[in-house]
Amino acid sequence: MIETFKNEVKKGLEANPKTLPSKYFYDKKGDALFVEIMNLPEYYLTRSELDIFKNKTQQLIQTFDLKKDTYFELIELGAGDGLKTKELLKKLDSQNFKFDYFPIDISANALHLLKEDLNTAIPNLSVKTQQGDYFEVLDSLKESKKPKVILFLGSNIGNMTDDLASEFIYKLGANLLAGDKLLLGVDLIKSEEIVLPAYNDSKGITAAFNINLLDRINRELKSDFNLNNFKHQPEYDEKDGVAKSFIISTVEQSVEVKTIGKTYHFAKGEKIHTEISRKYNDELIEKIIENTDFSIENKIMDSKGYFADYVLIRN
Numbered sequence: 001m002i003e004t005f006k007n008e009v010k011k012g013l014e015a016n017p018k019t020l021p022s023k024y025f026y027d028k029k030g031d032a033l034f035v036e037i038m039n040l041p042e043y044y045l046t047r048s049e050l051d052i053f054k055n056k057t058q059q060l061i062q063t064f065d066l067k068k069d070t071y072f073e074l075i076e077l078g079a080g081d082g083l084k085t086k087e088l089l090k091k092l093d094s095q096n097f098k099f100d101y102f103p104i105d106i107s108a109n110a111l112h113l114l115k116e117d118l119n120t121a122i123p124n125l126s127v128k129t130q131q132g133d134y135f136e137v138l139d140s141l142k143e144s145k146k147p148k149v150i151l152f153l154g155s156n157i158g159n160m161t162d163d164l165a166s167e168f169i170y171k172l173g174a175n176l177l178a179g180d181k182l183l184l185g186v187d188l189i190k191s192e193e194i195v196l197p198a199y200n201d202s203k204g205i206t207a208a209f210n211i212n213l214l215d216r217i218n219r220e221l222k223s224d225f226n227l228n229n230f231k232h233q234p235e236y237d238e239k240d241g242v243a244k245s246f247i248i249s250t251v252e253q254s255v256e257v258k259t260i261g262k263t264y265h266f267a268k269g270e271k272i273h274t275e276i277s278r279k280y281n282d283e284l285i286e287k288i289i290e291n292t293d294f295s296i297e298n299k300i301m302d303s304k305g306y307f308a309d310y311v312l313i314r315n
Helices: 002-013 028-038 044-055 057-064 083-094 108-121 134-144 162-174 192-199 205-221 282-289
Strands: 072-077 099-105 148-152 181-187 230-237 242-249 253-257 262-266 271-278 294-301 307-314
Touching (some): 002 253, 028 108, 044 181, 057 307, 099 108, 162 282, 162 294, 192 230, 282 294
Parallel strands (some): 072 099
Antiparallel strands (some): 242 271
16 A cells, blocks of 8 residues: 555656546544545535435435345445435435445444444445445445445546546446446535535634645654645636645655655746546536446435435436
8 A cells, every 4th residue: 555655656756737536535533634624614515415314315216226135245445434325325215225234444443433333323235345445345335136226426526527537436337237337416506605605614623634634744654744834725616616735845845755765946936736526517427427337317406406415227
């Protein structure tokens, strides 16, 4: 894991413009900060999808076309703290559906906390945590040939370019059988007044979450980033529906990363691109899945129309 981290940081800092992978936001401190972010008044995304999972749970279950006497596997990519999914799990458990829940996450800490929480909240639930890469885990699970429902929530697909998102969904299809379902949660295109504060909250929690990536590089790769010399800066273009996050060097400076064995120079005002957060509409989703094995079966939105869970079926 540390070797992969080192190689990806090296590749990103040697790129022009510089980049760092957003997946490395999530260490123990990053996990805790993201839980704080999800509870911020500006961060509408979690509340919007939670609205769907709380108030339209039965509609979700009906759209999955699940049979109570047929076992299935419920697999969540990037499960995190399971806040939204818990609403669905409670309903499935109370209605005596036969299934195992497979939460997949890169963070062992997040999976440990999730399993502990679910063991208390839903004692009868069978939870089989899976740490690692989505496709490696899915490849190991596909041998079962059991019906599958895949959850990919929180608009995590929006962290990819459209081409990568299309490739990602195509690869998901390759690990599934005809009739399997994919619940794809996406943030819908909205005005800058709603979107931008979600990535730049007044308490500075999102800024701390982003800057923690540099702190992690300091700890794990023995570098000397001075965190006071960098700031978080989000940008959003309403026209193309893409929010971007950057870490900005506030002074001209050099940073040594000992594990890599290199020193990197930063100009004052130079940006490190850390994340994109794509927003969607029906046309974009159709375009992304047009060369995959999926088609849209249903679209379920929250009460404000901010967020949508698309139910896709593997053809």
